[in-house]
Amino acid sequence: MEQRHLGRTGLRVSRIGLGTLTWGRDTDEHDAAEQLKAFWDAGGTLVDTADVYGGGEAEYLLGRLMDRLVPRQDLVLSTKAGSVPDPDRRTDGSRGHLLAALDASLDRLGTDHVDLWQLHAFDPYTPLEESLQALDIAVRTGRARYAGVANFCGWQLAKAGTWQLAGDRTRLAGAQLEYSLLQRGIEREVLPAALDLGIGLLPSSPLGRGVLTGKYRGGTPTDSRGASETMAPFVEPYLDDAASRIVDAVTTAADGLATTPLHVALAWVRDRPGVTAPIVGARTARQLTAALSVETLSLPDEICRALDDVSAPVHRYPDHDWSTL
Numbered sequence: 001m002e003q004r005h006l007g008r009t010g011l012r013v014s015r016i017g018l019g020t021l022t023w024g025r026d027t028d029e030h031d032a033a034e035q036l037k038a039f040w041d042a043g044g045t046l047v048d049t050a051d052v053y054g055g056g057e058a059e060y061l062l063g064r065l066m067d068r069l070v071p072r073q074d075l076v077l078s079t080k081a082g083s084v085p086d087p088d089r090r091t092d093g094s095r096g097h098l099l100a101a102l103d104a105s106l107d108r109l110g111t112d113h114v115d116l117w118q119l120h121a122f123d124p125y126t127p128l129e130e131s132l133q134a135l136d137i138a139v140r141t142g143r144a145r146y147a148g149v150a151n152f153c154g155w156q157l158a159k160a161g162t163w164q165l166a167g168d169r170t171r172l173a174g175a176q177l178e179y180s181l182l183q184r185g186i187e188r189e190v191l192p193a194a195l196d197l198g199i200g201l202l203p204s205s206p207l208g209r210g211v212l213t214g215k216y217r218g219g220t221p222t223d224s225r226g227a228s229e230t231m232a233p234f235v236e237p238y239l240d241d242a243a244s245r246i247v248d249a250v251t252t253a254a255d256g257l258a259t260t261p262l263h264v265a266l267a268w269v270r271d272r273p274g275v276t277a278p279i280v281g282a283r284t285a286r287q288l289t290a291a292l293s294v295e296t297l298s299l300p301d302e303i304c305r306a307l308d309d310v311s312a313p314v315h316r317y318p319d320h321d322w323s324t325l
Contacts, residue, residue, distance in 0.1 A: 005200070020062060021050075025053075026228070031285065045076045080118040080176075115144075135164075140170075175200070180269055200277075267294050271299070
């Protein structure tokens with residue numbers, strides 16, 4: 001698998017990443033092991049997790065698998081901290097919480113460092129410079145090699161990235177946000193900020209939470225995430241008429257290229273400007289293998305333009321030159 005630099009850093013990662021959101025909850029150890037082995041065999045290196053995935057079980061499971069299945073040194077290990085299971089305060093970006101969470105993650109993962117450590121979300125109740133200081137401490141003490149953020153909006157990413165560059169601090173290597181043909185909101189402000197600051201994008205849900213595979217065109221399959229009690233609310237927003245028109249266009253493109261809607265949707269986001277590596281989560285190793293086989297596909301320019309047009313978000317003032325409005 002092709003390797004790419006994450007932003008304006010020396011860190012190289014596979015151009016498809018493996019997500020572990022469901023590990024330890026909907027994905028058991030056997031299925032997780034098959035996925036990790038298939039990913040490694042295909043040349044994948046970037047494995048993404050978080051301290052809250054499965055209540056910590058995802059990290060614990062990944063640590064066990066690295067111990068006996070895939071050499072730790074062959075993986076680029078990424079985890080996140082800052083999200084908390086508190087309905088009154090969903091994020092805690094305090095320095096104390098973040099560093100304690102990192103130490104707990106390292107313990108579950110069975111390693112002395114992660115390759116990329118990310119703030120999972122912006123905390124409006126903690127000064128941003130305090131949260132960012134935790135990233136600096138983690139890198140300075142060797143617990144993390146590179147740092148990034150996730151789920152930051154445009155001004156938050158621009159402020160964080162600029163703050164880090166303004167002093168003798170750890171520059172932000174990556175930003176993880178949802179990005180797909182069904183969700184192009186980051187193109188408004190986040191993407192321009194990331195490109196300007198040299199921050200690599202790690203798109204999550206690149207298949208539109210599974211909807212872009214076309215599996216929901218005839219209803220909700222009983223074995224799909226959309227049919228599960230925990231994941232149905234996650235999928236439901238992308239089952240409207242607007243999404244259906246985009247899925248139809250992806251399916252038409254796939255038919256014309258003799259490939260699958262999954263491959264078309266994944267190749268589109270993988271090769272967007274500023275994107276380093278989409279993070280793909282799968283229920284089974286078979287699904288993951290199907291996604292990884294996109295490696296040889298490059299979409300023709302005319303297909304990209306057609307998909308761009310049918311999924312184009314409405315961005316007007318002040319994002320476009322005011323004189324053209």
